[in-house]
Amino acid sequence: MPAAVELQDARVADIELKNISKSFGRTRVIDNVSLHVRSHEFVVFLGPSGCGKSTLLRMIAGLEPVEEGEIWIGGRQVDRLPPGERRVAMVFQHYALYPHMSVRENMSFGLRNQRVPREEIARRVADVAKMLEIEPLLERKPGQISGGQRQRVAIGRAIVKEPQLFLFDEPLSNLDAALRVRTRLEIAQLHQRVEATIIFVTHDQVEAMTLAHRIVVMNNQRIEQIGTPMDIYSRPATAFVAGFVGTPTMNFAEVEPDPSAGRFATVRLPDGSCVETRIDRGQLPQREKFTFGIRAESIRTCEPGAGDTSGSARFVERLGDRTLVYLALSDGSTLVAEDSGMSRISVGDSVGLKFDGGAAHLFDDDRGYHGSPQGRD
Amino acid sequence: MAAVPQVQDAAPLAATRGNWRNAVFVAPYLFFYVALIVVPLAWGMWLSLHKADFFGERSFVGVENFVRLLNDSFFLRTVWNTFYFIFLTVPALAVIGLGLALALNRPTRTAAVLRGVFFASSVLSVTIVTLLWRVIFIADGGFIANVLEAFGQPPIAFLSNEYLALPAIAITTIWWCLGLPMMLFLAALQQVPHSLYEAAALDNAGRWTTLRRVTLPSIRRTFALVIIIEIVLQFQLFGQAQLMTLGGPNNASRPVVLFIYEVGFNRWDLGYAAAASQILFGLILMAAMARYFLSRRREEV
Numbered sequence: 001m002p003a004a005v006e007l008q009d010a011r012v013a014d015i016e017l018k019n020i021s022k023s024f025g026r027t028r029v030i031d032n033v034s035l036h037v038r039s040h041e042f043v044v045f046l047g048p049s050g051c052g053k054s055t056l057l058r059m060i061a062g063l064e065p066v067e068e069g070e071i072w073i074g075g076r077q078v079d080r081l082p083p084g085e086r087r088v089a090m091v092f093q094h095y096a097l098y099p100h101m102s103v104r105e106n107m108s109f110g111l112r113n114q115r116v117p118r119e120e121i122a123r124r125v126a127d128v129a130k131m132l133e134i135e136p137l138l139e140r141k142p143g144q145i146s147g148g149q150r151q152r153v154a155i156g157r158a159i160v161k162e163p164q165l166f167l168f169d170e171p172l173s174n175l176d177a178a179l180r181v182r183t184r185l186e187i188a189q190l191h192q193r194v195e196a197t198i199i200f201v202t203h204d205q206v207e208a209m210t211l212a213h214r215i216v217v218m219n220n221q222r223i224e225q226i227g228t229p230m231d232i233y234s235r236p237a238t239a240f241v242a243g244f245v246g247t248p249t250m251n252f253a254e255v256e257p258d259p260s261a262g263r264f265a266t267v268r269l270p271d272g273s274c275v276e277t278r279i280d281r282g283q284l285p286q287r288e289k290f291t292f293g294i295r296a297e298s299i300r301t302c303e304p305g306a307g308d309t310s311g312s313a314r315f316v317e318r319l320g321d322r323t324l325v326y327l328a329l330s331d332g333s334t335l336v337a338e339d340s341g342m343s344r345i346s347v348g349d350s351v352g353l354k355f356d357g358g359a360a361h362l363f364d365d366d367r368g369y370h371g372s373p374q375g376r377d
Numbered sequence: 378m379a380a381v382p383q384v385q386d387a388a389p390l391a392a393t394r395g396n397w398r399n400a401v402f403v404a405p406y407l408f409f410y411v412a413l414i415v416v417p418l419a420w421g422m423w424l425s426l427h428k429a430d431f432f433g434e435r436s437f438v439g440v441e442n443f444v445r446l447l448n449d450s451f452f453l454r455t456v457w458n459t460f461y462f463i464f465l466t467v468p469a470l471a472v473i474g475l476g477l478a479l480a481l482n483r484p485t486r487t488a489a490v491l492r493g494v495f496f497a498s499s500v501l502s503v504t505i506v507t508l509l510w511r512v513i514f515i516a517d518g519g520f521i522a523n524v525l526e527a528f529g530q531p532p533i534a535f536l537s538n539e540y541l542a543l544p545a546i547a548i549t550t551i552w553w554c555l556g557l558p559m560m561l562f563l564a565a566l567q568q569v570p571h572s573l574y575e576a577a578a579l580d581n582a583g584r585w586t587t588l589r590r591v592t593l594p595s596i597r598r599t600f601a602l603v604i605i606i607e608i609v610l611q612f613q614l615f616g617q618a619q620l621m622t623l624g625g626p627n628n629a630s631r632p633v634v635l636f637i638y639e640v641g642f643n644r645w646d647l648g649y650a651a652a653a654s655q656i657l658f659g660l661i662l663m664a665a666m667a668r669y670f671l672s673r674r675r676e677e678v
Contacts, residue, residue, distance in 0.1 A: 061575075061579060062578070062579075063579075082578065083575075083578040083579045084579060084580065084581030084582070085581070088579070089579065090576075090579050092572050092575070092576065093572075094570070094572060096570065096572035096573055096576040097576075098573060098576070098577075098590070098591060098594075099595070100594035100595065100597070101590075101594075109577075109580050109582070109590070110579070110580035110581055110582075113580055113581035113582050113583070113586060114581050
């Protein structure tokens with residue numbers, strides 16, 4: 001019975017970050033970040049390089065001291081504990097396998113330091129090696145195996161420790177494209193199998209979208225938005241999030257709200273055309289200017305003159321299933337629209353454009369405004 | 378199909394021609410290497426088979442010089458002294474050098490200053506170093522003698538004591554030569570990826586475990602390098618012994634090189650000195666090879 005209780009205890013690991021701040025010298029690297037990660041949750045920190053995501057992860061691991069704020073893992077305050085006592089395991093970007101130890105020794109090292117009995121170590125290493133299909137590699141040194149295999153060993157080294165929390169620091173960035181996709185899937189499967197809490201750092205939005213329960217988008221040392229992948233994609237909290245997530249980048253334009261009456265806000269684009277959004281007028285603050293944002297997939301092409309506005313095609317990118325058309329509007333501003341894979345548009349053509357106002361966003365300096373789903377009717 | 382053999386024929390031809398041209402780039406180095414190293418080495422070996430002096434008197438005696446050497450207790454004593462000296466200095470240089478490197482491998486200003494301080498002794502000439510340490514060791518008003526006197530102890534005549542003379546030279550040498558091993562170890566330590574230490578910290582490894590299981594294995598090659606360099610270097614002990622004790626007392630601190638020097642340049646018995654040099658060369662070569670084979674066998678396991 002006590003063993004079962006302990007096991008359950010080890011698996012329940014809420015992570016709580018309370019008002020974390022940190023500076024290197026005069027440079028603020030983490031600015032008052034708070035976050036709650038539920039037990040078994042897969043959370044991805046997403047952001048451009050230098051946004052503080054890796055630093056935050058390293059603070060949770062204990063590799064960077066916490067200056068202000070608290071970190072709680074599974075009900076224990078850990079921010080003053082050394083890394084080895086936080087019950088976390090980390091997979092490093094460059095794997096950080098011990099080059100002079102065999103794969104087996106690499107995986108056993110942490111357990112041996114914790115004075116886990118020898119048979120227990122052997123059993124756990126064997127189990128994990130089987131799960132990750134690295135059994136034939138156990139007696140080899142890291143220098144004798146491929147990059148993808150090293151990645152598995154690094155993951156295996158984390159799993160054998162049966163930690164409360166897994167930390168991944170851009171673990172896929174060293175792999176080639178095909179291997180990256182495969183390993184991504186494997187990490188997702190792994191999460192289902194070990195039921196662990198995972199925090200995963202990446203700058204790759206596809207990794208974030210495909211792996212995460214929730215994404216924490218960071219920029220400029222702060223959290224911009226926390227939400228499910230679809231939340232982040234369809235209801236970006238700030239113009240930064242809207243621009244960072246999604247390919248191609250969302251179209252932005254400076255717009256003025258049209259003062260005419262009506263339930264929904266109508267905006268005037270720089271080329272003079274008007275778009276009616278599904279954003280409640282009452283929701284918007286009194287402002288002269290907003291940033292209007294709309295994804296390429298929400299701008300459809302049509303016959304010139306039939307749509308909301310028109311432009312001339314500058315580049316055409318054929319992706320097979322769809323075609324991206326880069327256009328210049330009459331005032332010189334540019335935007336990207338989407339057409340079907342069989343698109344006949346070629347460079348120089350005049351193209352009509354139809355905006356899906358329901359998918360349009362407005363941003364001010366602090367936040368975003370979206371058409372509410374109810375508002376669509 | 379016909380084109381394939383042609384290509385195969387052309388490749389070795391081009392390679393041969395290439396080799397010929399490559400030789401031009403190696404030639405200057407090769408010339409000096411042969412003229413300044415290979416020829417003197419061969420000449421020394423040839424000389425060791427002769428009875429010869431500086432005045433051109435020369436007669437072939439075969440291996441007689443070597444037979445004489447192996448029966449010369451005076452020479453054998455110098456060989457023993459040299460080995461004893463290596464035993465005293467090389468492990469100490471490696472261990473202290475590593476200790477200093479570990480202590481000073483941090484990015485603080487103090488560490489940088491101390492690195493400079495510990496390396497500074499290496500740039501001094503042997504004359505200055507021995508002068509300095511004579512002042513420390515000398516029984517008549519020397520530094521250690523003064524310290525002992527303050528505690529009411531009689532002075533110790535390090536340099537004229539049969540058992541302390543060579544250890545005193547060893548201490549002087551360690552002080553003088555410590556900079557190089559320290560710098561080599563520092564360079565090696567800085568090559569160890571920082572993430573290995575982070576992984577070790579997450580793996581619950583304490584300081585001692587990290588040192589033993591992560592740091593030391595990572596700088597294993599440098600350790601071997603330091604040992605080999607220092608063995609070769611300390612085999613050639615000469616200046617310190619010549620300047621501090623002249624090999625005395627009672628030959629207790631006379632190394633092989635000093636023996637060679639005295640036989641060759643004081644007694645003008647060039648053939649005999651050349652033969653002793655060959656033996657020294659052989660010893661150094663053996664030490665180097667032994668280290669090489671030991672490290673190779675460990676790599677294979």
